[in-house]
Amino acid sequence: MFRKTFHPRSIEGRPSVPKTLVEAIDVSTSKAISLWLAETGHDQRDYELQALEPDQAEALSYLLTPESAEELLDTVSPHTAWRFLQKLDQARAAALLDTLDSDDAARIIELMDEQEKQEVLLAMEHAQSASVRGLLAWPEDTAGSRMRPDFLxxxxxxxxxxxxxxxxxxxxxxxxxxxxxxxxxxxxxxxxxxxxxxxxxxxxxxxxxxxxxxxxxxxxxxxxxxxxxxxxxxxxxxxxxxxxxxxxxxxxxxxxxDDTVSDIMNEEATEDAERQGGSAPLDIPYMQASPWLLWKKRAPWLLVLFVAEMYTGTVMKAFEDEIAALASLAFFIPLLIGTGGNVGTQITTTLIRTMAQDGVRLRDIGRVLGKELVTGILLAGTLAIAGAIRAWTLGVMWYVILTVTLSLAAIVLWSTLIASVLPLLLKKIGLDPAVVSGPMIATIVDGTGLMIYFLIAKALIPIL
Incomplete structure (x- = not known):
């Protein structure tokens, strides 16, 4: 005898909530979509909408009410919304875009190619289409392109x-x-x-x-x-x-x-973080980026850093006789250049963020240098003592200890100067200061730090 399993559709009079978007689509009611939206966070909505097959996307488009369509498309990334609309015919895509505020619709439409863009704009309601066209006429990433033209x-x-x-x-x-x-x-x-x-x-x-x-x-x-x-x-x-x-x-x-401002702040923070990590901004969500796109964004920066790092080898080649004469000098190379890079990265990270938030510019260079050089002197003294202790524990000669101590102090101050001035200069000439990333500043300090180290060694150590 078979027992029939009963699946309740409600608990205490409340409809059961679909656990996934696909389940909500299978129920085939607008209410199911609304329940799923009410119980699902923005990130989960983004993920599940990306995963829909074309037939599922089409079914969803007919289940969305104007209110639920606006809530869904407004809370996923513009790229996810664009990918979803690509799975629909132009009329359905245009109808859904008509439910959005014109600035939100423009953010999605600007991702389309020119032919697709024109077809969708022609299919949209005239007033909405005209408003979106006006926003798309402004240059990308300007206030005009992100504003909402409707206001009270x-x-x-x-x-x-x-x-x-x-x-x-x-x-x-x-x-x-x-x-x-x-x-x-x-x-x-x-x-x-x-x-x-x-x-x-x-x-x-x-x-x-x-x-x-x-x-x-x-x-x-x-x-x-x-x-x-x-x-x-x-x-x-x-x-x-x-x-x-x-x-x-x-x-x-x-x-x-407020929502647009929050989006802009997140975008700018993400771009700065990517540049400071030594990579070009992705411009799309990471989970939607292909390995090919990641390669295109990262390889040029890595090649630039590779070329810039080559002069570090040139410096070591120039001082190979000194290294051969006193092999213990080589013990401290990673310590010295690593410390210089770390100091520079700390300053550029703080300064670039301050430039974005507080409007610090080249005119403030005196105040910035005054603050950072005093801090740099304190750090140079602290790290020089730490370096001297480390050199002493390795049992090297006194003149090597002195060389390491003075070199650490000089490299810290040099790194402080470079990291304090370079972002401000780049901003002045119209470049994004975030390009002075952690890897870039470390690369600049590596070679120059080695020159400082070996020049101090030649001045202090008699056998060199």
Whole structure:
């Protein structure tokens, strides 16, 4: 006799939650997709959406409501969303893109090739398509390309009651506040800005002009459409408004929202980390990168470092007689060049991050050098004593101990100088200071550190 197994669809009246996206698709209801979204984190959504077969992707596209489509595509990476839409016909892809804010849709569409891009834009709703086209016209990684062109606004003659009514139409945008503008032929001329707090605390009959932050102050944390997106983090930190306006003169073009600012900060931090690790930025999620792409991003940097490291061998070749005459000098080469590289890496890591967050520039070189050289002197003394103790424990001659001690101090100070100045100089000439990565600074210090070591040895050791 066979026992039929019963699989309950609900517990205490609640529908069972699909454990995977594929299971949710198999249930074939929009409710199942919504339940899966409610129980799944962003990373898991990204992973499962990537893994869908074309027929599964098509089935999912018909189960998504406008709300669930927006939530799904807005919480996965643009590359994952793009790959998902590639599995659909143009009409379905366009319909899903219409559910997104125009800036989010533009982030996905910019990844497409030109033909695919034009086909999707033609299939989208006219207003959404026109808005996305406007964003795509701005250069990549500028404030104009990342802004949201839709924002809440009222006329200067309005009351707080009118501003509240405008905010209620689109409450999701309330965190941006309400802008006070005058519509002119050139666009929306900004007069001021009402913070969310002003909307809550102001009397309903109070004119917005008495509560708004005037445009002169708003411009202090606004960006121009051609400003690099890396400036966003500093603007928002200096003025905790929750939104960064994008302005062309006196006219408001759009806003950078909290979510966009967070994305930009994460992207910039990731790019800096990759460059400081001695690799070009991937520009796509790591899990979607092929070995071929990883090779293309890493090999050029490694070849540059390889060529730069060749002069270390040249230096050792130039001093081979000294090494042959006193073999114990070779004992300390790894210690000396390793210490110099470590000191330089510490400084560049801190300085590059400070340049990104606090706007430190070449004009601040005096303050930077003053701070770092004093620190370098303290570190040089500490490491020189440590080096002397290590040399003594190896039982080498006194003049070798003295050579190692002085060399360590000199290399630490030299590394401090190079690491403090080079990022600022690169920024001044328009290059990303993150290219002075840990491997790069270590390579620069390796060869020069060896020269310092052997020159001090020749000056102190009689037999050389």
């Amino acid at each position: 606004y009222v006329h200067p003659d309005s009351t707080v009651q009118k501003a509240v009514e405008v905010a209620r139409v689109d409450p999701d945008d309330l965190e941006q506040g309400v802008f006070v503008t005058v519509l002119e032929k050139e666009g929306q001329r900004l007069v001021g800005w009402l913070s969310p707090a002003a909307l809550v605390l102001g009397r309903r009959d109070q004119p917005v002009s008495t509560l708004m932050t005037p445009v002169s102050k708003v411009k202090q944390w606004a960006l121009g459409p051609l400003d690099d997106q890396e400036h966003v983090a500093r603007k928002l930190r200096d003025h905790d408004s929750g939104v960064v306006p994008v302005m062309d003169g006196d006219f408001l073009l759009g806003v950078l929202t």
